[in-house]
Structure formats: structure tokens, C-alpha cells
Amino acid sequence: MTISPEPGADTFGLLSTPGAIFSISHGIDYGADDVELIDCGVYEAAKGAVNLGEGGIGISLVDLWQRVERCRFLSAYYPASGTRAAKIAEAVAGAFDTVDVLILSQGGVYEQGDNLWERDRTQFIADMAKDGALEAAFDASGTFRIRTPPALDGSAPVWTFRTGEASNIVTADRERPLDRLYNTVVMQPMDDSQSWDQQTIVLADIDHPRHPSKIGVVPFFYKSATLNTPAEVTAAGIAIMQRVLGTTETVSITSVGNPALEVGDVVSVVHAATDTDPGFQATHLIDSFQMDLDTGAMSLATRSSTLADLEES
Known part of the structure; x- marks a missing residue:
């Protein structure tokens, strides 16, 4: 961000203090002292620079991680x-x-x-x-x-992105990736101190487009440092499978901003039919987003991901 210095104060010295913490809020000013602000993150200063001629201060902020x-x-x-x-x-x-x-x-x-x-x-x-x-x-x-990592719940979208009448989408691209087609997770102990044998979690739904009968066995290998019992290994393997099973579809959206959205939120994407497109309606998870705090414009990447029936083998 770029910040204008306050007259009579060492604004650059204050903002570039090691460990300086910044709380960012964004929202809407309705007028008449009616302001609604949403938390948009707490950050630490990573780098500061000042233009000695004009006095403008540039600050780079990073997550507290x-x-x-x-x-x-x-x-x-x-x-x-x-x-x-x-x-x-x-x-x-x-x-x-x-x-x-x-x-x-x-x-x-x-x-x-x-x-x-x-x-x-x-x-x-x-x-x-x-x-x-x-x-x-x-x-x-x-x-x-x-x-627990967010799961796709089609009954509870928190926001709808739509084209057509009352559209809040500026641009959108729909994509079906055909790489990283994992359908098997191989869980392995890190060393001999773990008293469990290798376990394999396999996609069991024969109607799923990534079933081994359709694309072959495509393994994802994971070595655990802390799992101790077969039950824990199975639970972790199933959770990993749900992540690496891949995305059945992704949508990249540029839209009117909503600062209340978070990664992992469930949203609806509704595209109106046209002469060349039958349109579609889907429920997706937000994978990532960027928001311009000055203009309110937002760009998002969303994905559809259906939890599949899995079995241990």
C-alpha cells in the first residue's frame, strides 16, 4: 500500500518500525456516520520505502505467519x-x-x-x-x-455470483483441468518407530471420472511423522484423498467486491444462458481471492469438489 505522510510526524519511521502490526478493515460508508467495516486481515510490516521528493510511503505487509x-x-x-x-x-x-x-x-x-x-x-x-x-x-x-478443512456443502452458500440480470460478475472463465488426476493415496510411516504398515486409500466410486478403471492407478504418496494407529492413518488418508482427488471444475471470477468472503467459503455461481451457451449453476469453494482495497474490485478462484466414496485396501 501507499500511504500519505502526516504533517509534523515521522510517519515513515512509525510505519517501518520492525514488528509493526497493521489491522486492515474495508467496507461501506452509507453516509450520516453510518459505516460498516469488515476485518480484512492483521499484518506485519515486511518492507518500507519513502520517496524523499514527494514524501509518499510504500509499505509491504505480510500475514502474521x-x-x-x-x-x-x-x-x-x-x-x-x-x-x-x-x-x-x-x-x-x-x-x-x-x-x-x-x-x-x-x-x-x-x-x-x-x-x-x-x-x-x-x-x-x-x-x-x-x-x-x-x-x-x-x-x-x-x-x-x-x-477441519472446509467441505463443500451445496445447501449453504454464503454468496451468489451471477451473470445476466442483476449481475455482479465483471468477467469469468470456466475451466476443467485434466492434470494431477490422483485417485489413490499411499500412506507410509516415516520410520520404524511407527508400528503400522503402509495403507492405500482408493477411489471406489466406479462412476467417478477418475476411477482407476478409467484412467489407471495414479498414486499420491504421503509419509507421516506423527500418526500412530491404523485408524488415524485411514482418517488422514481419506482427508488427503478429498484434497488431492482434484478439482472437477474451476471458475476464475472478477466481480464487485465483498470483503466478508473468506477462503473456504461456499458460494454459488450462476451463469445465464445465451445463444451459444446453455448456462450453468454450480456450488463452489473459494480457493483464493484478491481484493483492491481502494476500488473494492475483487478477483477469485473457485473450485467444485465432490466428496467421493473411498475404501481402504
């Missing part, structure tokens, strides 16, 4: 037993003791074994999250949220 990444372990980390969510929360607090942590899912129990994490705090968090089928990240309010 940077602080967790920067504050590595001082020595090899040997965590005690406990729920994976609790272990993640402890690791985040070790880097950022003022952060609020919201635990919505526990991710199973980690049993202390021979696992050591040398320095990388974020690698430890990522390992715990993957093995516990968890999503662990900062949300728009700056809270570190630990939850």
Missing part, C-alpha cells in the same frame, strides 16, 4: 503427548505470545515418540496439521484458527 516462521526453535523440539491442536497452539504461542488461538477441531492425539523437529517451527505446525487433517492459519481478524 511470517513471525511464526521467523521465530524458529532454539533447540531440537521434542513435544510431549497431547492433541495435535494443542501442540499447534503451543508452537504458535511460543513465537507470538499475544496471539488469540481458536481451536475448533482437535485433530486426534499425538503420542510422544522419537520425533524431533530441529529448528523449523512452521514445519512442525504443518506436520501436525496434515496428520490431524487440520487447517491451521490466521483468519481475517488476526486469530490463529485451527479447524
